[in-house]
Amino acid sequence: MQASQRLRYLPSTMSSQKKLNTWLATAICGNDITSSCLYVSALTIGMAGQYAWLALLIVSGVLFLFRKIYGEVVGALPLNGGAYNVLLNTTSKSNASLAACLTILSYMATAVISASEAMHYLHHNIPGLNVLFATLGLLLLFLCLTILGISESAIVALIIFIFHLSSMALLIVAAFFFISTNGTSILHANFALPLKGGGLATSLFFGFSAAMLGISGFESSANFVEEQKKGVFPKTLRNMWLAVTILNPLIALLAIAVMPVSEVDAHQQSLLSYMATLTGGEWLATLISINAVTVLSGALLTSFVGVNGLIKRMTLDRILPQFLLKENNRGSSYRILIMFFLLCVSVLFVTKGELAPLAGVYTISFLLVMIFFALGNLLLKIKRSRLPRPEYAPSFVVVISLFAVAIGLYGNVSMRPEYLVVFLKYFIPCMLLIYAMLNRIHILEFVMGILKNISDNLRRLSVVSRRRINRFINKLHEQEFIFFSKADNIATLNKVMIYVQENEITSKIKIVTVLKEHQPAPEKFMNDFEVLDRAYPDIKMEFIILVGTFGPELIDRLCSEWNVPKNFMFISSPGEKFTYRVEELGGVRLIL
Numbered sequence: 001m002q003a004s005q006r007l008r009y010l011p012s013t014m015s016s017q018k019k020l021n022t023w024l025a026t027a028i029c030g031n032d033i034t035s036s037c038l039y040v041s042a043l044t045i046g047m048a049g050q051y052a053w054l055a056l057l058i059v060s061g062v063l064f065l066f067r068k069i070y071g072e073v074v075g076a077l078p079l080n081g082g083a084y085n086v087l088l089n090t091t092s093k094s095n096a097s098l099a100a101c102l103t104i105l106s107y108m109a110t111a112v113i114s115a116s117e118a119m120h121y122l123h124h125n126i127p128g129l130n131v132l133f134a135t136l137g138l139l140l141l142f143l144c145l146t147i148l149g150i151s152e153s154a155i156v157a158l159i160i161f162i163f164h165l166s167s168m169a170l171l172i173v174a175a176f177f178f179i180s181t182n183g184t185s186i187l188h189a190n191f192a193l194p195l196k197g198g199g200l201a202t203s204l205f206f207g208f209s210a211a212m213l214g215i216s217g218f219e220s221s222a223n224f225v226e227e228q229k230k231g232v233f234p235k236t237l238r239n240m241w242l243a244v245t246i247l248n249p250l251i252a253l254l255a256i257a258v259m260p261v262s263e264v265d266a267h268q269q270s271l272l273s274y275m276a277t278l279t280g281g282e283w284l285a286t287l288i289s290i291n292a293v294t295v296l297s298g299a300l301l302t303s304f305v306g307v308n309g310l311i312k313r314m315t316l317d318r319i320l321p322q323f324l325l326k327e328n329n330r331g332s333s334y335r336i337l338i339m340f341f342l343l344c345v346s347v348l349f350v351t352k353g354e355l356a357p358l359a360g361v362y363t364i365s366f367l368l369v370m371i372f373f374a375l376g377n378l379l380l381k382i383k384r385s386r387l388p389r390p391e392y393a394p395s396f397v398v399v400i401s402l403f404a405v406a407i408g409l410y411g412n413v414s415m416r417p418e419y420l421v422v423f424l425k426y427f428i429p430c431m432l433l434i435y436a437m438l439n440r441i442h443i444l445e446f447v448m449g450i451l452k453n454i455s456d457n458l459r460r461l462s463v464v465s466r467r468r469i470n471r472f473i474n475k476l477h478e479q480e481f482i483f484f485s486k487a488d489n490i491a492t493l494n495k496v497m498i499y500v501q502e503n504e505i506t507s508k509i510k511i512v513t514v515l516k517e518h519q520p521a522p523e524k525f526m527n528d529f530e531v532l533d534r535a536y537p538d539i540k541m542e543f544i545i546l547v548g549t550f551g552p553e554l555i556d557r558l559c560s561e562w563n564v565p566k567n568f569m570f571i572s573s574p575g576e577k578f579t580y581r582v583e584e585l586g587g588v589r590l591i592l
Contacts, residue, residue, distance in 0.1 A: 019229045024154040025221065026239040027161035028305050031298025032110065032217030034164060034243045038292050039117075040214035041252040042271040045264045047415075048207025049196040053253040055207030056214060060245040063215045065401040066370070067237045068393035069377045074222050074233055076380060076389035077590075078583035080309035082222035083369050086376030089590045090383045093319065093503050097434045099372040100314055102365045103223070104307060105426055109362035110216070111303035111344045112351075115139050118296035121289050124270065135348060138297060143341040146304040147334045153301055160298035167291035168247055171272065174280035175254040187257040209411025214248045216366045219373065220302050224309040226583075234391070251275075304337060311336045316567045316587075318479075318505070319437055364423040367409040374402040384590060386575045387582070441476060441505050444469050477507040482558065482569045483591075484550060485511050490528040492572065492592060497536050499570075499591050510542045510562070514550040521545055552584050559586075 020028070044052035073086045081088065081096075082103060088096035112135070119134040145153045179187075195203050221228075221236040228236070255264055255271065258278055267274040272292070276284040312333050315324045324335045351358060377398050380387070413420050436443060451465050481504060483496050493511065500509060511529070515521070526543065533541045548554055559566050566585070572592040574582075582590070 020154055020227055020232065021229055022232050022235045022239075024158055025224075025228045025232050026236045027158040027298070028154055028224070028302055029217055029220040029236055030161050030240055030243060031157055031164065031295055032114075032220055032302035033215060033240045034161070034168075034247060035114065035292075035295045035299045036214040036216060036244065037168065037247045037251050038272055038296070039268075040211060040248055041255055042264060042268040043210045043213065044207050044252060045255065045261060046268060047196065047210045048203045049261055050190045050193060050256050051195070051200065051203055052207055052211070052256070053249040055204050055211045056249040056252055057245075058204070058208055059211040059214060060241070060249065062401060062404045063218060063241050063244065065393075065397050065404075066218065066374075067234075067241055068391060069374055069398055069401060070218075070222060070237055071234050071391045072389050072393045073373065073377050073380060074225055075391055076384065076387045076582065078225050078233065078581075079313065079587055080223055080226045081313040082219050082310065083372040083376055084310060085222075085313065086380060087372065088317065090376060090379035093317065094435070094438060097314070097319055097438060098431065099369065099376075100310060100319075101427065101430045101434055102368045102372065103219070103310055105361055105423075105430060106216075106219075106365035106369055107303040107307040107310075108340070108343055108347060109358045109365065111139065111300050111340075112348050113358050113362060114296045114299040114303070115344075116348070118293045118300070121270065121273075121292040121296070124273070124289055125286065132348070132352070136345060138300065139341060139344055139348070142297065142300050142304055143337055145301065146308065146337050147328065147332050148330060153305065157298050157301050160294045160301075164291055164295040164298070165243075167287055168251070170284065171276055171279070171288060172250060172254065174284055175258055175275065178258050178279040179254075182258075184257065186260065190256045190261050193261060205407075206411055206415060209408045209415065211248070212367060212405070212408035212412070213363060214244060216362070217299065217302060219366075219369055220306040222373075223306040227305075227309065230583075304340065307340050308333055308336050311340070313567075316565060319434065321437075361419075361423050361426050363412050363419060364409065365427075367405055367412065370405045371402060371409070374398050374405065378402075384573045387573045387590065388576055388578065441473065444473055476505045479506050479568065480508040480510065480562065480564050481506050482510045482512055482562070482564055484569070484571045484588075485513050486572075490525060490532060493529070493532060494535075495592055496570065497532070497539065497541075500539070501536075504568075507538060508540045508542075510544055510564075512544045512546060512558075514546045514548055514554065516549075517547055551580055552586060555585055555588060 040056070041052065044055050048055045077085055077089055079085050081100070083099035084096045084103065087099050115135045115138045116131065118138060119129065119131045122134065123129045123131050142153075145156060196206075218237075218240055221233060221240070225233050251272070255275055258275060263274075264271060270289075270292075273285045273288050276288040311320060311324065314320050315322060315336070324339065325333060326335050328334050347358070377393060378395065381395060381398075448466060448469055451469075481500060483493075485493060485496075497509075500506065513522070529541075529543050546554070555566060555569065558564065558569070566587040567589055569588045570591045571585075571588055573590050574580075582588075
C-alpha cells in the first residue's frame, strides 16, 4: 500500500444551537435530587434515629467534595455521557460501557420508582385510582413531552421545581411555628431515647448509608451538558448541593421536633404529608401531596433527558445501533426515548409496580456510577494531565470521596443483601447485550464460520446469509477515522494505530497534518510514515497535509466534506497553550 498526500485550503463554517440556561438546567436535574426529601428523611431516621440530621449533613459534605470532582472532569471533557464519557477518553470502550450500563439502569429504576411513587401519593387523594395504569400513563405523558424537545420539557421542569421549593418552604415555616407554639419537649424526648444500633458510630454508619439516596440525581447534569450554555454546568452542581444541604437535614431535624421517632417509623411512606397535617392542617397536607406528585414527575423527566444524552453519545460511538440516532423536526432522538419508555414499561409490569426490587437496582447502580466517576477523575489526572480544565480536585479529595461512597455502598448491601441479587438480575443481561454490540464483528465472523460448516445442507440459505453478513462486515470496516498529527513523532502515531486496532472497527484512517502557508512538509516523518504504513497491512493509512489553521472551522469542514463524524476524529491531549477548549472541537476524542 502507498500512503498518499493532498494539499487543500479550507473555508470556515459556523453552527449554532439553542441551549439551556442555569435555571432550566438546574430544574431538570434539581427535581430529581430535591425530590429525595420526600423519602430520605424517613429512611435516615429509621436507621440513625435522632441523629439522622447529622448523617444527612455528612452526606452533604461528601457531595460538596464531588462538586470539585464533577467540575474538573466535565470542565475538561464537556461532552454528554458523564462517567461513560470520562472513561471513554481515558480507558477503553468496554470500561466506559460498564459505567454506561450502570447509569442506564439507574435512570430506568429512577423513572419507574418516581412515576409509581407519584401515583401512590395521588392515590391518597383519589382512592379509586389504579396506581399501575396511572404510572403507565405518567410515563407516556413524559415520553411525549421529551419528544417535543428538551427546551419545552425544561420549562415544565422549572415550573415543577419552583412549586416544590415553595411547598417545602411552607412546610418548614409551619414546623417552626408549631415548635414555637408547643415548645421543644418532643425534641428533648427523642434525644433522650437510646441510640439505634447500640452506639453513635453504628447509627451514623447505617444512617449515612441510607442518606446516600438523598443525593441521587447529582450525576444527571453531566449527561446533558452539551445542551447547557457555557458556564452553566458548575452552577447546576452548586444549586443542587445547596438545595439538598438545606432541605434534607433541616426536614429530618424538624420531623423529630414535631413528632416522636416511633411515629416517623409508622409513616415512612408519606412522612411529609403526615408532618404537614400535624403542623399546618389538612390544607397543607393536601398541598404537600400534590407537590409530591409533581416533583416526582419532574424526577421522571430528568431520567428521560439524562438517558437520551447518554444513549445518543453511545450510539454515535457505534456501541448501539445507528438507527437510534433518527431525529424528528424538533431535534429529538425519539427512537431513543421510545426505547427507554418501553424498557420502563416492561420493568413496571414485570415487578407489578412493587418498589422494593427496583430500589435495590437503583441504590447499587447509582452508588457505582459515583464510584466510577471518581475513578475517572483519577485516570484523567494520570493519563490526561496536560488537558486544560477550569478547576482541579486534589487527589486526596477524590480518594476520600471514593472511600465515602464505597462505605455507603457497603452499608446498603449489608442492610439489604437481597438487593444485590436483584441488581445482578438486571445488570448481567444489560451488560451481555452491550458487550455483544461491542464484539459484534467477532460474533458475525463466528456466525460466518457456522454458516460455512452447514453450507452442504443449506447451501442456498448459507450463500444468501454469507453475502448479507459480508456486506455488513464490509460496511463496518468502511467507516473512516481521522487522526490529527503534528507530524513530529512517529512513535505517537504507532500508539494511535495500536489504539485503533484494539478499540475500533475500520480499515481506513487518514493521518492529517495542518501546516501554515509556505511551511515545509516534514520529510523525515514522511519517510518513517512509509515504514509504519507497511507495518499495518490491514489498515489503509493515508497521510494528508492541509494548509490552514487547526480548529473548529477546519473540523466542521472535514466532517462535512469527508463524511466522517466528529467523534471518529482523534487528537492527542492538548496542552495549556492550546488555542481552543475541548468542547469547541465538537466531540473530537482524546486517545493519547
